[in-house]
Amino acid sequence: MKQETCRSEKLDYFPLTSHISNNFFILHKLLIFCSTVFGLFILKQYIKHSLANADLARILHTKTIIIIKHEHYSRPGCTSAVSKLLIERMLQSQGFGSRKWCRELIVNGDVCINGIPVTDIRSSIDTDNLEYSVYGEFHRFREHIYVALNKPAGYECSRKPSHHPGVLSLFPEQFSRRDVQPVGRLDHDTTGLLLMSDDGTFIHTQSSPKHHVSKVYVATTHDSVTPQLVGKLLAGVKLHDEPHPLAAISCQMIDTHRLEIILEQGKYHQVKRMLAAAGNHCMALQRSRIGLLNLETLELAEGEWCYLEENYKALLV
Numbered sequence: 001m002k003q004e005t006c007r008s009e010k011l012d013y014f015p016l017t018s019h020i021s022n023n024f025f026i027l028h029k030l031l032i033f034c035s036t037v038f039g040l041f042i043l044k045q046y047i048k049h050s051l052a053n054a055d056l057a058r059i060l061h062t063k064t065i066i067i068i069k070h071e072h073y074s075r076p077g078c079t080s081a082v083s084k085l086l087i088e089r090m091l092q093s094q095g096f097g098s099r100k101w102c103r104e105l106i107v108n109g110d111v112c113i114n115g116i117p118v119t120d121i122r123s124s125i126d127t128d129n130l131e132y133s134v135y136g137e138f139h140r141f142r143e144h145i146y147v148a149l150n151k152p153a154g155y156e157c158s159r160k161p162s163h164h165p166g167v168l169s170l171f172p173e174q175f176s177r178r179d180v181q182p183v184g185r186l187d188h189d190t191t192g193l194l195l196m197s198d199d200g201t202f203i204h205t206q207s208s209p210k211h212h213v214s215k216v217y218v219a220t221t222h223d224s225v226t227p228q229l230v231g232k233l234l235a236g237v238k239l240h241d242e243p244h245p246l247a248a249i250s251c252q253m254i255d256t257h258r259l260e261i262i263l264e265q266g267k268y269h270q271v272k273r274m275l276a277a278a279g280n281h282c283m284a285l286q287r288s289r290i291g292l293l294n295l296e297t298l299e300l301a302e303g304e305w306c307y308l309e310e311n312y313k314a315l316l317v
Helices: 018-033 037-050 087-093 099-107 173-177 200-207 227-235 270-277 310-316
Strands: 058-061 064-067 084-086 111-113 124-126 131-134 137-140 146-151 191-197 215-221 250-255 258-263 282-290 305-307
Touching: 084 087, 087 099, 087 124, 191 200, 215 270, 227 250, 227 258, 227 270, 258 270, 270 282
Parallel strands: 191 282
Antiparallel strands: 058 064, 084 124, 111 131, 131 137, 146 191, 146 305, 215 258, 215 282, 250 258
């Protein structure tokens, strides 16, 4: 995963001349203040004007040498090039429970890195390309989760389902703790490709009609598919509570009772309502593609899911 690296200006080393020891108190206060970028700027200007001819600045006090070097300054929301976390925090970020529970996992020897149990809760680990196991089950550190599900019928796309099981019941418990949620909605009786993520920006990009991410559906109709039906769906049909007619981007007949329809809007029950407005009735509906990501390419049986790596995510744009 690529991470943003926040850099402040690099301060070189400067030697201390004799008169700096008299100003140690001032420098000490400036060091405390340099926890902000502005503080670093003030400190640099002070040293620059106080030690114009110096090559290296070392602050000597009671035989202690403090060397000033600030290459990476992390503002809130930014991480350094190499990201390290306490192992308990890493486990919590991956959805394994509270920090207290994660500590117990560590102390009990249930967490392994490179096949070796890690039992020290004070251990800090580099999360870049991190692979680990919990209870012997292999995991990879993921800053965000992106998955594709071949949704079966009879599941609601909701974190709080009311009449049918929720799609999250098809995933490990960690997903719920990480606030993974469906990207858009499919009706409980609609099957096919459904994206899930805990990345809010990704969810918005895929869901918003402003980004024009096309969705391909295969609808099974009650009555025969006719050229007139296809023509109406392409020309646009008026739906209740919609100010303007809604039209399919593309629509073509597959066989006598099936058609493929491509939409961008994602309105409530849109395919079913459009078919009804065009004089037919939808008996079954499957979403087969999002963007250029095809369900057949993923080779997922109903109820199966997989992580979306970068090559698959690129197909969604």
